[in-house]
Amino acid sequence: MAEQPAQSAPCLLSVRDLVVDFRLDQGTIRAVENISLDLFAGRVLGVVGESGCGKSITARAILGIIDRPGRIVSGRVLLDPGTTRQLDLATLSNDSRELRSVRGGRIGLIFQEPMTALSNHYTVGNQIMEAVRAHKPKMTKPEARAKAVTLLGEVGIPNPDGRIDAYPFQLSGGLRQRVGIAMALAGDPDILIADEPTTALDVTTQAQILLLLRHLQRDKKIALMLITHDMGVIAQMADEVAVMYLGRVVEKAPVEHLFAAPRHPYTRALLRSVPNIHAKPRERLASIGGAVPHPARRPSGCSFHPRCPEVIAGRCAETEPAPVPAGADGAACFHAELTP
Amino acid sequence: MSNVLEVDALTKHFPIRSGLLHREVGRIRAVDSVSFHLGRGETLALVGESGCGKTTVARCLLRALAPTSGTIRFTPEGGREIDLAPLSRRQLRPLRRHMQMIFQDPYASLNPRMLVGDIIAEPMLVNGVPVADRQARVRELLELVGLPDTARTRFPFAFSGGQRQRIGIARALALTPSLIVADEPVSALDVSVQAQIINLLLDLQDRLRLSMIFVAHDLGVVRHVSDRVAVMYVGRIVETGPTTELYRQPLHPYTAALLASVPKPDPTQRDAAPPLAGDVADAGNVPKGCAFHPRCPHAQDLCRQVRPELLEVAPGRMSACHRARELTFAGVS
Amino acid sequence: MSQKSNSAGNGVGHAAGSEDRYAEATQLQLTWWRFKKHKLALLSLWIVAFFYLIAIFADVLAINDPQATDARRSYIPPQGIHLFDDGNFRPHVNGLKGTRDLKTFKLAYTPDPAKKLPVRLFARGYSYHLFGLIPTDIHVLGVEGGEAVDGLFLLGTDQLGRDLYSRLVVATRISLSIGLAGVGLSLLLGILLGGLSGLYGGIVDTVIQRVIEMVRSIPTIPLWMGLAAALPNTWSVTQVYFAITLIISLFGWTELARVVRGRFLALREEDFVIAAELAGASQLRIIFRHMLPSFASHVIAATSLALPAMIISETSLSFLGLGLRAPAISWGILLQDAQNVQVLAGAPWLLLAAVPVILVILAFNFLGDGLRDAADPYG
Helix, strand or coil: CCCCCCCCCCEEEEEEEEEEEEEECCEEEEEEEEEEEEEECCCEEEEECCCCCCHHHHHHHHHCCCCCCEEEEEEEEEECCCCCCCEEHHHCCCCCHHHHHHECCCEEEECCCHHHCCCCCCCHHHHHHHHHHHHCCCCCHHHHHHHHHHHHHHCCCCCHHHHCCCCHHHCCHHHHHHHHHHHHHCCCCCEEEEECCCCCCCHHHHHHHHHHHHHHHHHCCCEEEEEECCHHHHHHHCCEEEEEECCEEEEEEEHHHHHHCCCCHHHHHHHHCCCCCCCCCCCCCCCCCCCCCCHHHCCCCCCCHHHCCCCCCCCCCCCCCCCCCCCCCEECCHHHHHCC | CCCCEEEEEEEEEEEEEECCCCEEEEEEEEEEEEEEEECCCCEEEEECCCCCCHHHHHHHHCCCCCCCEEEEEECCCCCCCEECCCCCHHHHHHHHHHEEEECCCCCCCCCCCCCHHHHHHHHHHHCCCCHHHHHHHHHHHHHHCCCCHHHHHCCHHHCCHHHHHHHHHHHHHCCCCCEEEEECCCCCCCHHHHHHHHHHHHHHHHHHCCCEEEEECCHHHHHHHCCEEEEEECCEEEEEEEHHHHHHCCCCHHHHHHHHHCCCCCCCCCCCCCCCCCCCCCCCCCCCCCCCHHHCCCCCHHHHHCCCCCEEEECCEEECCCCCCCCCCCCCC | CCCCCCHHHCCCCCCCCCHHHHHCCCHHHHHHHHHHCCHHHHHHHHHHHHHHHHHHCHHHHCCCCCCCCCHHHCCCCCCCCEEEECCEEEEEEEEEEEEECCCCCCEEEEEEEEEEEEEEEEEEEEEEEECCCEEEEEEEEEECCCCCCCCCCCCCECCCCCEHHHHHHHHHHHHHHHHHHHHHHHHHHHHHHHHHHHHHCHHHHHHHHHHHHHHHHCCHHHHHHHHHHHCCCCCCHHHHHHHHHHHHHHHHHHHHHHHHHHHHHHHHCCHHHHHHHHCCCCHHHHHHHHHHHHHHHHHHHHHHHHHHHHHHHHHHHHHCCCCCCCCCCCHHHHHHHHHCHHHHHHCHHHHHHHHHHHHHHHHHHHHHHHHHHHHCCCC
């Protein structure tokens, strides 16, 4: 297969063959199927895909916070794989003490809507202090407050000494997302999962938040899993990219390779269909026909084949291409197999 | 031929009330003296970040909101010019058929309790089009927007977001209006579906010579769809110009900052330049002078004191920046 | 683009095969499909329907004249029906022999095995008007012959020797219909005033809202007592019945008015309502074609939750002696007889009158919950 990304950096989290089902009255829906991902210290893994591709569910499965009726059916989520401290998060119960200490401790989570993690009834400082002390119970209140001020400063909130006593509703959307990031950093995580962190923000604020995330991730050698639907954000932020479609990884590659030579037809179509600020007047976009099918109606064979412009008759609809191997790059497409 | 729309000094203030007696304690200047025009067959994009007033302008144009002051002179195809701003609900009803809206949220904008055929036919029904004509027209419209004829007898929730947006477009086109206002019509859609709807809008523009106000925040989408662009910041237009020129060389620092903020889909060109600092000003407490001056890297004393007017800087190009003539802002090629 | 990534969680309304069925289903069908999944609510629906059937056919189901008194059969305990007589299926009850305890002066009844009174289906009994129209004397069950104490008293009798079962059945009619009438009146007031409030806003809204707040701030029990005391003694049972209905609904409408107003305000901002207005639709069309269908389901749910409150109101008023008065029969009046501890010690079966009250109130509450959950199939 393709080359391994250059790693001297240790792997902090390995997801292997993760399967997530949603059991509904009408039947079982497989939302995530055999996903394998690796997060390395100081590197950014971009996970990109359209709605219904399972990217958020993967993130939630890693943290054991999938909404009912979803559940992990099989697969492993290994923290510190290959070391003596290796821990399989998938085997832990969702509200076990171990998993709770990992959540918000080793692994921080940044939401699309920061108010998911914040309450309007407490000051920003109180909420960060609580998060800090949840993972360092011995810390005194003044110490926690000092730490909260430091965190607010780190995420670029002007005048953190004053803003620590503000309530979230007194802050702008951009500042709230910065507070959300400070919350995620409260437990000194070395892994951050950011689920569409800039989707709800304006373009100028998005640029600020992305820059902040990049600086934090580099300075603290954090492994960042960045989930987005925006190819522009991927290009600006990611080191490696996993492209998802209908619950599977269809292509995985270093970011330069992915943009220079995308190997899966879906990746190619996705790249071409992004509206471009360099476009000519009234320029048409190369669109993909149809819409993402409902996960309950996954097409046979390669699930992209009904929308694929390069479909091979008699093959793609019948047989499934080999999945992207765990820990390696590649594309789950017969074309990619033919031309290695 | 005259313009479809000539908007002059359009203003919409929302009072801030408080206390037991609901006394007015302040005003949100959502739209503050906005002027522009729209030629026949032209698409004008209103762009800006959230809270800049672009949606309020759109709703005032269609008189879903009553403007505080200003004029909206509208000339329907083959009709006479009329000022929409002072008209009452009753006076507006006969004019509604000439102007229609495409909504942002394809889920909220279709009545879930009505069949798709009835939804598309409703503008014709309330404007007195006979039954037989309505049915024929619904079929025609479904084909125009690329939906199967079977869609007529289904309820909206059987359709995906993109398909619903097609239904919304068909409804807007039903009476061949002279003016279409599209409020962020693709921003709620997935990338691949968004491209389909943009292409559909482009096709319809070519085939039907639509005159359209296109409200959007995505500068990529705007580049594909619009002929001219008006950039708004805190209730005012800060720059207008033809799309290509405006993107190539913006004449306002805010336009330049917007363009620079769009993440480039190219990993070899990672941003080194610091993004625009700070937040959009509060429309209830607009800074003195140029509203953009607290965030502007080029601000001078003049900018802090005197509000710049929107003036023609080059042919067809207008900018509300004191320094538009002396500075050169980076655009995209 | 917001919240697009919660893929499988949302939009999973239907599985692949039944897609067409759902796509063309009306709101009523969707609501019913969803309601059916709520098992407790479905059971409650049957219970409520059962009680209303009883109310409709109360006289047919009654065995003895609910008003007929006879001191010789005071406090008879519940009786069972013997199904077999010498191995043959011949349902009968034994006649009773009342002997007075000379110490307590209480009547004690012992069944007399020799005296067998056959139980008949569709037997003749006291005369009544079916649905208030058709004169008849047919009852589902009845016994033939015998003296005053010889009868079928399934749930026993009260102090005056009236058959509790028959009284309960007949009381169902008044108790359930007073709730329905009360809700009907509240609904009318609520929709009218709530609609005006939500539609016009401004001064109209402010005035109506203040009125609602005032009505809600009045403590109900003292006011009821005052109003009930004001009802002239000379009024007939029917007049009192309507007066009580009016009093109950005067307080019941506020909640519904708030629901209706809230829905109107919310719907006015909905895109599809704005779309209709921008299409040139008239105000009437917008209200009746777009707004009313969207919240009819909410109103139905609110109504079914308001009904038990009405029934409880009537029951408690009558229990306290402030509502209906004998000779009217309602659950509250029946429970009035069970107020005394001494009476209860001797005749605990009088408490059975509380069972239908509890059952109906619970059933209505579950039904209301189920309806509320199912009401908005697009939510």
